Amino acid sequence: MALCKSLLLLFFLSLSTAKTLKPQNPKSLQTQNYSLKFPLISLPLSSPITKQNSQLNTQKTSSIYKSTFKYTMALVLSLPIGTPPQTQQMVLDTGSQLSWTQCTNKTLQKPPSSSFDPSLSSSFSLLPCNTPQCKPRIPDFTLPTSCDQNLLCHYSYFYADGTYAEGNLVKEKISINSLITPPLILGCSQDSSANEGILGMNLGRLSFPSQAKINKFSYCVPPRWSLTSTPPAGTFYIGENPYSGGFRYVNLLRFSGSESRPYLDKAAYTIGIEGIKIGGKILNISRECFRPDSGGAGQTMIDSGTEFSFLVESAYDKVKEEVEKRVLGGAGRVKKVGTVYGGALDMCFEGDVAEIRRLLGDMVLVMENGVEIVTEGVRAMVEIGGGVSCLSFGSSQLLGVESNIVGNFHQQNLWVEFDVLKSRVGFGKADCTKV
Incomplete structure (x- = not known):
């Protein structure tokens, strides 16, 4: 079924490279020991909880990761992906399942400079279409799976506003401060009209929390007053939140x-x-x-x-x-x-x-x-x-x-x-x- 977004998302794994699809109606980390903090960008347009009334988890607090950003109507964070890590801009999305990143398409004359280059990562691997993960179970995805001409698992995202992203399913590591996930199933998009990738955070079995065994995460979205002002920065936690007492x-x-x-x-x-x-x-x-x-x-x-x-x-x-x-x-x-x-x-x-x-x-x-x-x-x-x-x-x-x-x-x-x-x-x- 389709996932709901400010642009309606329809995800499927497909052999086809068609760019049109009729919209449909809706759509291992052990975090107990870590509290991980990432500033994220809230892109434009009562008494607050304070540290004094909540207990800070002092067992381990990570250093701060702060993303650079380009304006979109989303929450964008920076995550290091691959070995060695390449920092990628990802939209934090609790309404999506599969995470995907922009990958370098060497057939383009000027590929985006920020895109992920699989040839530089020793932990990158492509997912062949005969692997079990390329045969998703309902309700993970709504349409049947098939292979591309190279017998690799192919995916396509289509949005109601006409934007799209497609490429191959792959396995790759994501770094979270000193922690590194095992290889996770991600999308490697070589054809996309979007500027950032997606960090899929819903309850589906291929989402980032499900694959990385994350039991709890939270974010704080700062106020946005203008479409033209500098986007403010908010905060994203994986694991225990020091303010959760309130x-x-x-x-x-x-x-x-x-x-x-x-x-x-x-x-x-x-x-x-x-x-x-x-x-x-x-x-x-x-x-x-x-x-x-x-x-x-x-x-x-x-x-x-x-x-x-x-x-x-x-x-x-x-x-x-x-x-x-x-x-x-x-x-x-x-x-x-x-x-x-x-x-x-x-x-x-x-x-x-x-x-x-x-x-x-x-x-x-x-x-x-x-x-x-x-x-x-x-x-x-x-x-x-x-x-x-x-x-x-x-x-x-x-x-x-x-x-x-x-x-x-x-x-x-x-x-x-x-x-x-x-x-x-x-x-x-x-x-x-x-x-």
Whole structure:
């Protein structure tokens, strides 16, 4: 099944080199002894937890790895890959399974200087198509596997916005400070329209956490105020987080491998939202809108690889109704416009953005155990230029998916911890520019 992203991802292993595919609806490290810290780049657009109220794991703390970056709408980190290591830019993506990196294509006149060169790594190996790993089990991938003309395992990623990446499945080591993983299955892309690779972090058996035996990881996304300003840096942990004493947790919804639901992504981090509040008012939306039905539609997932957040039509219609009532019910200085930003955000208004944000108030996703993701008015509306601003929540229908998605834009100034072992996600309010 397809994985949901700000661009809908369809992954398959295929012999074909075709560049079109109809989008479908959704999509050993022992970390107990290590706390590993990587600054990551959040690329544009309550009292915070501090070290004083949490216990720092002092058994071993790694040195900091900080990525260089090129602007995308994603969280980008630097990881050393291969032997000797070659630093690669990777998008941290909890909505994807397979990790892949840009590999040097020597048939190009000017291959990207930052791409991974397999010929320089002694630990690199190609995956032949007769290996068990090249015959993935459902629900890992949705389409059957085949070989390329060299009898090597071939993969292709296709995104709803037209970008793509394809190449061969390989085995290679990833370095994490003084630790080095065993050879992991990765994609080696020699044909891609993307600028960075992907670090797949979902629950699938070929994801980075699954292959590297990582039971817990977390990140803190810093606030983003402008598309043109220097992107701020956030923090990513593998293993125990020194701030977790202040986290509050929601349980993941898990699904058996035997279940067959066409729109369900079983490898996603799926939670159950209880409701939505706008300006302190709880909207009349059934909690069933945020849970998968018999076909899988309505699944709610935490996805760091999606920029904005999206709601299924039945929930979005209620949000839209309340937003229009609040924003357009003022003194008449604001008017709705027909702009659709990024092909996905269609609640756009012309007028003073500060006034619009004041009229709208905070938007809150309410979850179990009293956990709330609060989007203040300043982040509820996104300025797109020309005096126009758009609601930062969109309709899943415009993406062509049947899922609710909580994107990284609405995870700003939050610790988000993925505890795979205990099957839960933790949230902690923070100033992500200072952790």
